[in-house]
Amino acid sequence: MDKSEMIVKKELIDSAAMGRAITRIAHEILEKNKGTEDLVLIGIRTRGVPLAERLAAKIEEIEGVKLPTGILDITLYRDDLSTVAQQPIVHRTEIPFDITGKKVVLVDDVLYTGRTVRAALDALIDLGRPLQIQLAIMIDRGHRELPIRADFVGKNLPTSKDEVVDVNFKEIDEKDAVLLLEKS
Amino acid sequence: MSLKRKDFLGLYDVSKEEINEILDTAVAMKDILTRTVKKVPTLRGKTVINLFYEPSTRTKFSFNLAAKRLSADVMSISKSSSSIAKGESLLDTAKTMEVMGADVVVIRHSAPGAAKFLAENISASVLNAGDGAHAHPTQALLDIYSIKEKLGKIAGLKVLIVGDIAHSRVARSNIWGLNKLGAEVAVAGPQTLIPREIEKMGVKVYTDLDQALENVDVVNILRIQMERQESGLFPSIREYREIYGMNAERLDRIGKKAMIMHPGPMNRGIEIESSVADSSQSVITEQVKNGVAIRMALLYLLAGREIDNEDLN
Numbered sequence: 001m002d003k004s005e006m007i008v009k010k011e012l013i014d015s016a017a018m019g020r021a022i023t024r025i026a027h028e029i030l031e032k033n034k035g036t037e038d039l040v041l042i043g044i045r046t047r048g049v050p051l052a053e054r055l056a057a058k059i060e061e062i063e064g065v066k067l068p069t070g071i072l073d074i075t076l077y078r079d080d081l082s083t084v085a086q087q088p089i090v091h092r093t094e095i096p097f098d099i100t101g102k103k104v105v106l107v108d109d110v111l112y113t114g115r116t117v118r119a120a121l122d123a124l125i126d127l128g129r130p131l132q133i134q135l136a137i138m139i140d141r142g143h144r145e146l147p148i149r150a151d152f153v154g155k156n157l158p159t160s161k162d163e164v165v166d167v168n169f170k171e172i173d174e175k176d177a178v179l180l181l182e183k184s
Numbered sequence: 185m186s187l188k189r190k191d192f193l194g195l196y197d198v199s200k201e202e203i204n205e206i207l208d209t210a211v212a213m214k215d216i217l218t219r220t221v222k223k224v225p226t227l228r229g230k231t232v233i234n235l236f237y238e239p240s241t242r243t244k245f246s247f248n249l250a251a252k253r254l255s256a257d258v259m260s261i262s263k264s265s266s267s268i269a270k271g272e273s274l275l276d277t278a279k280t281m282e283v284m285g286a287d288v289v290v291i292r293h294s295a296p297g298a299a300k301f302l303a304e305n306i307s308a309s310v311l312n313a314g315d316g317a318h319a320h321p322t323q324a325l326l327d328i329y330s331i332k333e334k335l336g337k338i339a340g341l342k343v344l345i346v347g348d349i350a351h352s353r354v355a356r357s358n359i360w361g362l363n364k365l366g367a368e369v370a371v372a373g374p375q376t377l378i379p380r381e382i383e384k385m386g387v388k389v390y391t392d393l394d395q396a397l398e399n400v401d402v403v404n405i406l407r408i409q410m411e412r413q414e415s416g417l418f419p420s421i422r423e424y425r426e427i428y429g430m431n432a433e434r435l436d437r438i439g440k441k442a443m444i445m446h447p448g449p450m451n452r453g454i455e456i457e458s459s460v461a462d463s464s465q466s467v468i469t470e471q472v473k474n475g476v477a478i479r480m481a482l483l484y485l486l487a488g489r490e491i492d493n494e495d496l497n
Contacts, residue, residue, distance in 0.1 A: 073212065076224040076254075076484075086188070087485050089205070090212040126221040 006164060006181040012157060013178035015170075018138070021154035022051070025136055026058035028152050033103055036065040038131065040102045044120050045073045045091055047109035050169035051138055055107060070095030072106075077119035093123070100128035105152075109167035111137040114148035139178060141165050187485040191303040191310040194319035195360040203361060207329055209481035210474070216253060217476060227256035230487045233286040234260040235278065236313070237268065237293040242448055242472060243313050243322070247290050250479035256287075256487065274298065275305055282308050288487050291315070309486040317351050322482065323447050324357030326475040328365065330467050331402055333474065334443050339366030344396050346428060347406030347455055348377040348417075354447050355406060359385050372396040373428060376417040393428050397438050404445040405430050408455045421454055431457045435465065443467055 013021070033039050036059065043052030049071050056069045071094040081087070106120055117135060124133060136152035141159045155178075159165060164181040168174065187202055195203065216224055232251040236244050244260060251258035261268070261277075268277055278289055288309045291299050296318035303310040314320040332338055343362055349355045349371045362369045363386050370388040371378060378389060390396035397403070408424060418424050430444065444456075444466040452458045461468055 076212075076216075076226040081226060082229065090209045090481075090484065092212045092215055122225070126224070127219065 003164065003166065003181060005184060007184040009163070009180045009182040011177055012139075012165070012180050013155060015176035018154070018176045018178065021138065022054050022058055025152045025154060026055050026062060029055065029105055029134075029136065030059060030063060032134070032151065036063055036067060038101065038103050039105065040068045040070065040097065040099065041105050041107055042070045042072050042095060042099075042124070044106065044108040044116060045071060047167055047169060047172065048072075048107045050171040051109055051136075051167075052105075052107040053171075054169075055105075055136065068097045070097065070099075072120055072123055074116060074119040074123050077123045079115060079119065093127075095127060098128055099124065099130045102128075102130050103132045103134065104130040105134045105136050107136045109138045109169075110165050111135070111140045111148075111150050111153075112143055112165075114144045114146035117148050118146050138167050139165050190307075190486075191299070191312075192321060192482055192486060193299050193303060193310070193312045195321045195324055195357050195364070196319070198364075200364045203325070203328070203364060206325060206478065206481050206485065207332060209485060210325075210329055210477040213253075213480040213484070214474065214477035216480070217473065223253055223255060225255045226484060227251070227254040227487050230256045230287045231285050232256045232258045232288045232290065232483060232487070233281045234258065234290045234313075235281065235292070236260065236262045237274075237291070237298070238263075238314065240292055240313070242475070243292065246472070246475045247311075247313060247322075247479050250476050250483055253476070254480055254483055254487075256483065274302065278302050278306050278308075282306050288483060311482060311486060314353055317353050317356075319357050319360075320353040321357050321361075322475065322479055323354050324361045325482075326471055326478045327354075327358055327404060327445055327447070328361050329474045329478055330445060330471050331443070333470075334467055335401060338362065341367045341401040342370070342399060343367050343402040343404065344370045344372060344390075344400045345404045345406065346372045346393060346396070346430065347408055348412060349373050349382060349406070350377045350379045351409065351412065352406050356385075358404065359387055363387075370396055370400075374418045374424070377412070394434070394437075397434060400438055400442055402443050402445065403430065403438065404447075405456050406447065407449060408451060410451075425454050429455055429457065430460050432459045435460050435463060440465065445471060448472070 041052045041056050043049035052069050056067050060066045073091040073093045075088050075090045134151040137150045138154040140153045140156045166179040166181050168177045170176050234247050248258055286308045290311045290313050292313040293315050296316035298315045299310055299312035345355050359369050372390040372393050375391055446468050450456055
């Protein structure tokens with residue numbers, strides 16, 4: 001669905017609530033992993049990237065440790081390439097460290113069908129053999145088509161399939177906010 | 185925005201935006217070539233056929249490897265070892281490949297326009313891997329990619345192509361592509377090996393190499409084909425080497441920042457001295473690596489496209 005043809009139905013989460021959710025997820029990641037040892041963050045393009053950077057900054061604030069952070073582009077691993085009319089643009093994967101033996105926290109903005117995460121898992125495993133892969137997301141909107149679940153969730157938001165959840169980060173968009181979009 | 189075409193025949197009819205999209209895609213593709221697992225599942229289930237009517241080592245191998253890195257099924261057919269030797273027409277051979285499920289046909293042929301002819305008559309995507317003296321777009325793209333990778337830009341650069349311009353599809357394709365991206369292109373070579381109206385393509389012409397080398401950023405040296413000397417287009421190999429050969433002294437004169445390219449295969453000691461080919465300014469081996477990345481980018485951009493039979497009209 002093309003976002004330009006949609007209208008904003010309502011703001012689901014404002015900037016302050018987003019900030020609090022990021023702080024909580026950062027604490028949960030540290031708690032589950034008992035600290036920062038062997039921990040790395042990898043954001044899925046596009047909006048998993050600013051979220052991963054925010055989490056890294058928050059974790060540095062809490063523990064004083066700067067986690068290695070990378071960017072994963074999953075385009076070449078998508079399962080719908082033979083059905084889309086035009087090839088999506090491929091960007092670089094930028095992970096300047098070896099993920100073998102690491103506890104990778106995969107970060108994305110929205111968890112929906114689970115197909116993006118499936119592609120991301122395949123892409124990661126082609127890059128090395130992590131000790132563990134965990135999943136952190138801002139919004140879980142349901143409608144899973146694959147047996148995938150998140151370890152860290154900002155907020156669960158049941159939605160209809162006609163709606164679009166649009167997570168905005170001020171690094172890319174105008175401001176921090178989670179919007180619910182609907183076809184105009 | 186994406187490459188909106190069934191076929192890729194040459195750089196003469198593609199836009200600047202399309203060229204840039206191919207170059208950008210190739211950056212991500214090149215990353216894959218440096219990983220431990222040098223393969224992605226992108227073109228699983230797609231079939232690529234390499235139809236080579238002319239001898240080729242590096243282009244054929246490069247296309248083969250590019251298709252395999254993307255997980256496509258790839259078959260290579262060459263002239264001597266197939267029904268082509270029994271006199272089957274180009275179109276019949278290609279139609280046979282198509283019926284067997286080819287999604288992309290890569291073609292190298294000695295006749296200019298062979299790729300276009302095929303593109304108009306089959307519904308699979310056609311990728312031109314060199315048609316006579318007409319075009320060799322993937323070589324030009326990998327040259328342009330290599331320049332951009334090393335010098336960071338194309339616009340405003342002075343690129344000199346040296347040698348047999350008249351018989352070179354590499355030169356023509358480079359001129360089309362580089363001009364579109366805003367480079368200043370010049371050619372240098374013996375008068376007999378420069379096509380008469382080449383200025384109309386928007387290039388400067390030099391017959392004096394030393395004059396042409398002033399202030400250049402890139403020197404792309406073409407292979408001199410020995411049979412041209414036999415047909416009298418230049419007097420002797422020795423004289424060619426003296427007047428148009430890239431040697432250490434000339435390399436010294438163009439300065440450390442200028443880069444040296446050659447599409448291969450090289451005649452070491454004729455158009456290019458070994459010390460130049462192996463110098464730190466030479467990107468000749470990197471060009472080969474970039475060729476795989478460029479071909480991966482093109483296969484990705486073409487093969488993912490839905491085959492729309494209306495395009496045939």
